[in-house]
Amino acid sequence: MKKLLLCGALLFSGLFTQIQAQVTWAGQVASIVYQHCTPCHRPGEIGPMPFTNYQEASAYASMISFTVQTRYMPPWQPDPNYSHLLGERVLSQQEVQTIVDWVQQGAQRGNPAAEPPLPNYPSGSQLGQPDTVISMAQSYLHQGNNTDMYRVFVLPTNLNETKKIKAIEFRAGNKKVVHHAILGIDLTGQGRQRDSLDPGYGYTQFFGFGFTPTEDNWYGWAPGAAAKYFPSNIGKQLPAGADVLVQMHYAPSSLPELDSSSINIFYDRNNQVTRLEQITEISPLNLMNGPFVIPANQVRTFRGRFRVPSEVSLLSIFPHSHLIGTDWKVYAVRPGNDTVNLINIPQWDFNWQGFYYFPRLIRLPANTWIYAEATYDNRASNPNNPNNPPQQITWGEGTTDEMYLCYFGYVPYQAGDENIALSTEDRTGILKLQTKLYPIYPNPARGELNIGFQLNQTADIRLSVVDLRGREVAELRAGKFEPGQHLVPFNSSQLASGTYLVQLNAGGKVETQKLVVE
Ligand code: HEC
Structure with missing residues (x-):
């Protein structure tokens, strides 16, 4: 049994x-x-x-x-x-x-x-209405000759005062070919000069800008990267009179492609920003096993370390090598030997790079050591080797040169930093709310429901239900409402079955949604 x-x-x-x-x-x-x-x-x-x-x-x-x-x-x-x-x-x-x-x-x-409906993906911006859009002045024609192109564009901001910034959003124009963008800030005029010496719009440069601008790594973008929103009192700065330098990688294409990319900038509207993200780096100067030379037919791993001089909160990390780089591992060892893993990229790919942000700020006390290991494979068996047969490779900005660089974004530590999340969900202070009435849900309605609306500024509003002939059948709210989102409960069973319109009149602007009562 x-x-x-x-x-x-x-x-x-x-x-x-x-x-x-x-x-x-x-x-x-x-x-x-x-x-x-x-x-x-x-x-x-x-x-x-x-x-x-x-x-x-x-x-x-x-x-x-x-x-x-x-x-x-x-x-x-x-x-x-x-x-x-x-x-x-x-x-x-x-x-x-x-x-x-x-x-x-x-x-x-x-x-x-x-089937679930296709989500409403953002277009134009993931964050809302930018305060300014810095665009390429001309379209750039990327040749259809199946080769990569690395090109720097110099975008004047025409700002006559320095602006604090809460969010940066790179908008790739032609997404078929734009593969990464590294942004710098230039007050030296050297970017403009280089542009004028190179025929066509922009100038060709494999990585970096070909000179040291005022700020080297202001922002880095790779496909799929979210807009960068800085949390709490942290932000960036766009100095008066600055040019934004955009170093672009265009992926190979068999057809000519035009690109015109832009950058959405969100200012610090509520004067929250008191701390600017700073960038530092580990470079060959920090190597424990230099010099930075990769002989032909060899695989070499370089190890560098950097001592944190005073307590910081780490925001972001950006490892960078060129084509024969194969992996990266970066970690911090706090005084007392507590190890914090920062990033491990087991298969480095030049085509997917940019700043990675941590979910929360990472507190690193003074005298923490940051270790960075990177490996380079200079053998013929490496399909990414630009030389055949392999040649000795050293530091340089060209396609066939190599780099060992890891950038870090940080701010000096302040009490409570470890509780700050860098999640892009927290966008208060930059979203420009549009005044609107949300669709009614559930619809058809029976019994209790909530009617939602939002206001971009304080307004005298009137929220009401009218029938299809425009006669008011219920007044739900009237009076002064604050900017932001509001929910108004409503019991639809007081209405006869049929079709109605919910109307929001906010300072003369009228928004309407259909309501079907069962
Ligand atoms: C961040 C952007 C991004 C996301 C997210 C993404 N893809 Fe892709 N996908 C690409 C790009 C770019 C290519 C073409 C380049 C390449 O093959 O590397 C591609 C290529 C592909 C291909 C063709 C591969 C080939 O060999 O030609 C397939 C299949 C694919 N993706 C499936 C997926 C699936 C399934 C997901 C989700 C689980 C996904 N992708 C998520 C960007 C993305």
């Missing part, structure tokens, strides 16, 4: 898991793809094919399965088991398995009515 029961239970659970395991686009896969893939795989973004619906994604089902299993997609270079960084693009093992199962079971659609 017991045996029979057990048998039955096993059979039942077997059946159950089989039913459970039916994976469909509508049921499980669409939400994973929309969250992790479609931000890049949609028209106008850098993913080569769109995944905005079942047809588009299922057409690439086996390729999708392959790229997630190998962790080639979504692209994310740092090792998530070593340290956590902001905006990590990593699928959980379970999400990978779900996609693999889906494809193995024939990439079924499931019930179309149960």
Whole structure:
């Protein structure tokens, strides 16, 4: 009897898991793809094919399965088991398995009515209305000759006063070819001079700017990077009269492509910024096993270290080498031997670089040592080796030279810094609210619901419900309201079944939403 029961239970659970395991686009896969893939795989973004619906994604089902299993997609270079960084693009093992199962079971659609809607992805800006947009003055024509192009553009800000900044957002113009952007600030005029000496718009330069500008690494962007919003009282500065230098990498293309990129700047509107992010670096001057020379046919690992002179809060990190670099590992050892992992990039890829921010500020007391290890493979077997046969490689700014650089963004430590999150969710102080009435939910409505609206400034408002002939059937609120978001409870059962309009009149501006009462 017991045996029979057990048998039955096993059979039942077997059946159950089989039913459970039916994976469909509508049921499980669409939400994973929309969250992790479609931000890049949609028209106008850098993913080569769109995944905005079942047809588009299922057409690439086996390729999708392959790229997630190998962790080639979504692209994310740092090792998530070593340290956590902001905006990590990593699928959980379970999400990978779900996609693999889906494809193995024939990439079924499931019930179309149960599909989650395509999210409303931001366009123009992830953050709201910028205070100023600094744009390339001309479009740049990237040749369709299948080679990379590294080009610096000099963008005058025409600012006559220095501005504190709360957020920076790089907007790649032609997302098919723009592959990274490193921004600097120049007050020396040397950028303009170089531009005037090189025919065409901008000047060619593999990495950096070809000279030392006023601020070398103001910001660094790679595809998929979120807008940079600085938390708390931290920010950046854009000096009066400055030029923004943009060092751009254009990826190879078989067709000529035009690009016109821009930078959205959000000023410190509420005068919160009292501390500016500062940048320091580990370079060959810090090497314990220099000089920085990589002989032909050899693999060399360089180790450098840097002593933190006074207590700091670390915000960001940006390791950088060129083509034969293969990995990076950076960690800090606090006095008393407490080790903090900062970043590990086991397969360095020149095409995916920029500043990585930590989820929280990292406090490093004075006399902490930061160690940075980077390896270079100068053998013919390295497919990224620019020389064939291999040649000795040393420091330089050219494609065939190498670099050993790790930038750090930091501020001097202040009490409470370790509690500051760098999450981009916290954008208070820069979002410019538009006055609007939100769609009514649930709709059709029955009984209690909340009507939401937001105001960009203090306003005399009137919130009411009118019928389709424009007759007011209920007044919900009238009076002075503060800027921000508001919810007004409303019991719809006081209205007869039918279609109505909810109206928000805010200082003469009228917003309307449809309301169906069951
Ligand atoms: C940060 C942007 C970004 C995200 C997020 C992203 N991709 Fe991609 N994907 C790219 C780019 C760029 C390419 C083309 C360049 C390349 O192959 O490296 C690409 C190429 C691909 C390819 C073609 C590979 C090939 O060999 O040609 C597939 C398939 C793919 N992605 C699937 C996915 C899936 C599945 C996800 C989500 C789990 C995803 N991608 C997330 C940017 C992205």
